[in-house]
Amino acid sequence: MGQRPITFLRQVVALCTYPNLLDSPSFPEDAKKRARRILQDCGGNSLGSYSASQGINCIREDVAAYIERRDGGVPADPDNIYLTTGASDGITTILKILVSGGGKSRTGVMIPIPQYPLYSAVISELNAIQVNYYLDEENCWALYVNELRRSLNEAKAYCNPKVLCIINPGNPTGQVQSRKCIEDVIHFAWEEKLFLLADEVYQDNVYSEGCQFHSFKKILYEMGPEYYNNVELASFHSTSKGYMGECGYRGGYMEVINLHPEIKGQLVKLLSVRICPPVSGQAAMDIVVNPPVPGEESYSQFIKEKESVLNNLAKKAKLTEDMFNTVPGINCNPLQGALYAFPRIFIPSKAIEEAKAHKMAPDMFYCMKLLEETGICVVPGSGFGQREGTYHFRMTVLPPVEKLKILLEKLKDFHIKFLEKYA
Amino acid sequence: MGQRPITFLRQVVALCTYPNLLDSPSFPEDAKKRARRILQDCGGNSLGSYSASQGINCIREDVAAYIERRDGGVPADPDNIYLTTGASDGITTILKILVSGGGKSRTGVMIPIPQYPLYSAVISELNAIQVNYYLDEENCWALYVNELRRSLNEAKAYCNPKVLCIINPGNPTGQVQSRKCIEDVIHFAWEEKLFLLADEVYQDNVYSEGCQFHSFKKILYEMGPEYYNNVELASFHSTSKGYMGECGYRGGYMEVINLHPEIKGQLVKLLSVRICPPVSGQAAMDIVVNPPVPGEESYSQFIKEKESVLNNLAKKAKLTEDMFNTVPGINCNPLQGALYAFPRIFIPSKAIEEAKAHKMAPDMFYCMKLLEETGICVVPGSGFGQREGTYHFRMTVLPPVEKLKILLEKLKDFHIKFLEKYA
Numbered sequence: 047m048g049q050r051p052i053t054f055l056r057q058v059v060a061l062c063t064y065p066n067l068l069d070s071p072s073f074p075e076d077a078k079k080r081a082r083r084i085l086q087d088c089g090g091n092s093l094g095s096y097s098a099s100q101g102i103n104c105i106r107e108d109v110a111a112y113i114e115r116r117d118g119g120v121p122a123d124p125d126n127i128y129l130t131t132g133a134s135d136g137i138t139t140i141l142k143i144l145v146s147g148g149g150k151s152r153t154g155v156m157i158p159i160p161q162y163p164l165y166s167a168v169i170s171e172l173n174a175i176q177v178n179y180y181l182d183e184e185n186c187w188a189l190y191v192n193e194l195r196r197s198l199n200e201a202k203a204y205c206n207p208k209v210l211c212i213i214n215p216g217n218p219t220g221q222v223q224s225r226k227c228i229e230d231v232i233h234f235a236w237e238e239k240l241f242l243l244a245d246e247v248y249q250d251n252v253y254s255e256g257c258q259f260h261s262f263k264k265i266l267y268e269m270g271p272e273y274y275n276n277v278e279l280a281s282f283h284s285t286s287k288g289y290m291g292e293c294g295y296r297g298g299y300m301e302v303i304n305l306h307p308e309i310k311g312q313l314v315k316l317l318s319v320r321i322c323p324p325v326s327g328q329a330a331m332d333i334v335v336n337p338p339v340p341g342e343e344s345y346s347q348f349i350k351e352k353e354s355v356l357n358n359l360a361k362k363a364k365l366t367e368d369m370f371n372t373v374p375g376i377n378c379n380p381l382q383g384a385l386y387a388f389p390r391i392f393i394p395s396k397a398i399e400e401a402k403a404h405k406m407a408p409d410m411f412y413c414m415k416l417l418e419e420t421g422i423c424v425v426p427g428s429g430f431g432q433r434e435g436t437y438h439f440r441m442t443v444l445p446p447v448e449k450l451k452i453l454l455e456k457l458k459d460f461h462i463k464f465l466e467k468y469a
Numbered sequence: 470m471g472q473r474p475i476t477f478l479r480q481v482v483a484l485c486t487y488p489n490l491l492d493s494p495s496f497p498e499d500a501k502k503r504a505r506r507i508l509q510d511c512g513g514n515s516l517g518s519y520s521a522s523q524g525i526n527c528i529r530e531d532v533a534a535y536i537e538r539r540d541g542g543v544p545a546d547p548d549n550i551y552l553t554t555g556a557s558d559g560i561t562t563i564l565k566i567l568v569s570g571g572g573k574s575r576t577g578v579m580i581p582i583p584q585y586p587l588y589s590a591v592i593s594e595l596n597a598i599q600v601n602y603y604l605d606e607e608n609c610w611a612l613y614v615n616e617l618r619r620s621l622n623e624a625k626a627y628c629n630p631k632v633l634c635i636i637n638p639g640n641p642t643g644q645v646q647s648r649k650c651i652e653d654v655i656h657f658a659w660e661e662k663l664f665l666l667a668d669e670v671y672q673d674n675v676y677s678e679g680c681q682f683h684s685f686k687k688i689l690y691e692m693g694p695e696y697y698n699n700v701e702l703a704s705f706h707s708t709s710k711g712y713m714g715e716c717g718y719r720g721g722y723m724e725v726i727n728l729h730p731e732i733k734g735q736l737v738k739l740l741s742v743r744i745c746p747p748v749s750g751q752a753a754m755d756i757v758v759n760p761p762v763p764g765e766e767s768y769s770q771f772i773k774e775k776e777s778v779l780n781n782l783a784k785k786a787k788l789t790e791d792m793f794n795t796v797p798g799i800n801c802n803p804l805q806g807a808l809y810a811f812p813r814i815f816i817p818s819k820a821i822e823e824a825k826a827h828k829m830a831p832d833m834f835y836c837m838k839l840l841e842e843t844g845i846c847v848v849p850g851s852g853f854g855q856r857e858g859t860y861h862f863r864m865t866v867l868p869p870v871e872k873l874k875i876l877l878e879k880l881k882d883f884h885i886k887f888l889e890k891y892a
Binding site for chain 2: 049057060063064067070088090092093095096097132134135138142164167168171286290291292293295296316320321323326327
């Protein structure tokens with residue numbers, strides 16, 4: 047999509063990969079310093095050695111220090127940090143350890159609808175029960191505790207709900223949760239003794255005025271010891287999103303607090319089956335949590351690159367939202383954060399009938415037509431879940447601005463013709 | 470353990486990581502050529518992009534070409550190649566897709582004893598049934614079909630055995646299977662309609678005179694179409710062993726043949742949940758299957774480094790075997806391949822009693838004493854499985870020769886004192 051890698055991150059990973067480069071004058075000293083620090087904590091000073099299953103020590107320390115800075119001093123313990131193969135691996139592993147039982151005691155896992163399909167896939171793989179709670183599209187995809195309570199109470203009749211998954215900023219919905227919302231969710235989890243799973247991989251991707259990322263960990267801490275000492279919480283981050291976009295490195299971490307020591311033992315055992323996360327991905331994660339600071343040689347370039355990506359994304363998010371809302375039959379909530387638009391589309395009943403005749407979900411039918419007629423590929427809302435009778439698609443805002451404009455124009459033309467055709 | 474990385478592999482991965490280096494005169498042209506080829510097949514020419522879940526196209530092509538060369542021209546289809554996060558990930562995924570059912574129809578998975586504990590861990594995680602067949606220690610850990618048949622027939626009474634796992638060269642046992650043995654196993658799998666899972670990650674690690682690695686795929690092909698068109702086979706390889714030892718990159722592949730197209734669809738679906746294997750690991754795998762060839766600039770250094778590692782390992786394997794067999798109460802089969810010795814140790818009955826008093830397996834007790842008294846850490850045989858009443862430990866032959874000699878001397882002294890103490 048034309049987004050360039052962050053130079054500093056790649057420099058450090060290249061130095062770690064081929065340490066002969068540590069003598070090269072074409073690499074900055076601060077990158078060399080980072081690389082030496084990582085290598086000294088690797089077996090044989092090499093990215094090629096297995097690391098501990100939980101991840102390289104100094105990187106877990108850097109993650110803990112990052113969390114403390116991010117959360118205004120709320121303490122973070124490196125021992126609660128687990129480096130993972132992207133966030134997906136962490137989410138899968140935590141769910142694996144929480145799911146158990148059969149029949150009515152099968153574990154229920156509460157997930158938002160719309161959701162990111164990793165959740166439904168893993169829940170199904172683990173033979174757990176997917177318990178849906180709906181985000182409120184009319185209120186910018188807000189999460190209300192009434193809806194959590196409805197969902198939980200209904201689920202108790204047929205399973206044992208133990209986990210509450212939150213995605214903030216939202217994927218595919220792009221909302222950023224308010225402080226009040228997070229407090230309500232934490233209180234609810236505390237009351238109902240639910241394990242909180244906070245997918246916070248878009249924590250750097252917040253664009254709208256007045257919106258701010260609040261970590262569940264920070265709010266939990268600020269709510270006082272009754273909450274902080276009791277609510278079990280896992281939070282996830284990744285190298286794949288933010289301003290880095292280093293998806294291929296499969297870097298990530300999770301912070302898990304208040305886990306019972308015995309369960310923690312089981313978690314480490316489970317992690318050790320897959321031996322260790324990719325060490326180059328661990329190194330990439332280190333740079334995300336330990337970037338250049340003011341006074342360091344690479345700082346100005348780093349900040350320039352980082353802000354360029356984030357400002358660009360903010361611009362594209364606004365452009366996409368504005369454009370969609372000029373199209374009759376498309377309604378798009380503000381893209382407050384993350385990397386996606388999830389507009390609601392009106393699909394005429396004639397098109398719904400034709401979709402049924404093709405044994406396709408109406409929004410899948412719409413997306414296939416869009417693909418065939420324009421070459422634009424978006425994902426139908428039915429892949430993420432949506433309220434019965436509503437239709438959406440998910441689109442990333444990643445293409446370069448000029449391309450995105452053309453794409454949105456084409457999409458608009460397609461939609462208008464689609465409405466006409468099936469009127 | 471002092472083993473140096475293969476320069477060429479690291480050069481290519483560094484070039485892929487930080488493509489500015491493609492202009493640097495300090496990297497050889499053949500490494501640049503490899504890096505450009507990999508990058509042109511990466512999204513946005515970047516290791517940071519997600520790849521297809523099955524892995525990067527050109528790397529799967531290189532894997533197929535490697536297999537064809539290795540197997541003397543037996544055809545390999547890139548479409549049957551799946552790049553994985555180390556071999557562990559491939560083995561786990563294949564087992565996941567093969568395991569099903571409950572009660573008496575629970576899937577049985579046949580594994581060698583001694584085994585590599587990944588198998589027992591995954592079988593237990595998947596709620597499948599571990600079906601043990603014993604390797605014959607008296608005959609250099611050979612595998613006999615009679616024993617497979619005994620094991621299978623007994624298992625049929627309580628589960629549905631569907632998978633036969635083979636580790637060749639053996640981990641932890643270090644034997645290299647003969648052509649005859651492999652033919653017998655394939656015939657047995659064909660007869661019993663078992664899915665063959667061939668863990669061949671030590672295919673480059675063969676040391677003994679007269680021993681040779683034969684891939685299951687090659688022998689299957691040579692047994693004719695009745696076998697080749699029917700036996701389902703998955704074979705695994707990795708960047709972590711051989712002469713590369715690049716464990717931290719979590720690179721690997723599997724070749725899966727005769728998989729039913731519907732099951733293949735499910736496999737790709739399952740793989741896509743974890744999105745893609747680490748792309749830098751995929752790049753490292755590429756160099757393992759597509760190393761410098763005669764005439765290329767890096768060839769002589771590559772061959773020198775490769776042979777130095779392998780000759781060294783062969784020397785250390787022989788040294789270890791010879792040394793162990795001079796110690797009263799230790800018997801060690803020839804280390805034909807892989808990276809381990811798995812000697813049988815005599816533990817006196819007084820020591821067994823003391824172990825029981827400490828609620829420890831006798832070989833665990835032995836290994837803990839060894840660790841406490843010498844600082845040497847080896848893994849008790851009970852972690853791998855062994856015939857009732859026999860005791861072993863697993864030790865790698867990776868330490869540098871001089872260190873290994875000291876280590877073996879210390880181990881010898883410890884063992885003799887241990888025998889005296891508990892006589």
